Amino acid sequence: MSEPLPSPPSVEPAGPGARLAGAAVDLGLFMALRASGEALAFLAGGGEAARFLLGFGAPLPLLFVNWVLTAHSGRTLGKLVAKTRIVRTDGRRAGFVYGVVLRAWVTGWVWSLVWLTLPADVLFVFRCDRRCLHDRLADTCVVRA
Numbered sequence: 403m404s405e406p407l408p409s410p411p412s413v414e415p416a417g418p419g420a421r422l423a424g425a426a427v428d429l430g431l432f433m434a435l436r437a438s439g440e441a442l443a444f445l446a447g448g449g450e451a452a453r454f455l456l457g458f459g460a461p462l463p464l465l466f467v468n469w470v471l472t473a474h475s476g477r478t479l480g481k482l483v484a485k486t487r488i489v490r491t492d493g494r495r496a497g498f499v500y501g502v503v504l505r506a507w508v509t510g511w512v513w514s515l516v517w518l519t520l521p522a523d524v525l526f527v528f529r530c531d532r533r534c535l536h537d538r539l540a541d542t543c544v545v546r547a
Contacts, residue, residue, distance in 0.1 A: 413493050415532040416486040416544045422527070424484030424544075428468065431479060435461040469506065473498035477547065487547045496542050504540035 416424075439460025443452040468478040476487035476496045488496045488505065496505070513520045523535040533543050 413489065413545045416484070416546050418527045418532065420484045420486050420546070421532070421534075421544050422524075424478065424480035424486050427480030427483045428478050429480075431464055432461045435464055469498075469502045472496070472501040472506070476501060481544070481547070485547045486544050488542050489545055491541050491543055496540070500540045500542055505536050505542055509536040509539060 436457050439456035440453045443456040471477050471479070472488060476489055481487055488501050490496055490500060519535070526534040537543050
């Protein structure tokens, strides 16, 4: 059984529904921008290279905005909608290193190498402390905002 979350009593871990809703909003925005970029390249008569570049280039501003929001407030656009935020396990602000580098970039790199880690990571949200593998790696947790 997992240990209780070591955070101040006023900080309540976000439930699985709120966490998954925030992730779904972020993923939905990313995929909509990616599809728009690919469609624009296709309609403009671009080849596969153009569709690839626009497909991955179109969501970059969204990623940048989410990284800035995460570093500053522990929130992404999806977390704003879901009313959750990322904090360190001691209740402090996650900041850029813990909130972006460790939670997003390092885990994204691991997911790209070993895609089976993604479902395992998500399933950890159902443990009693509500911390996924990427939370454990970054010493963070997602709480109600």
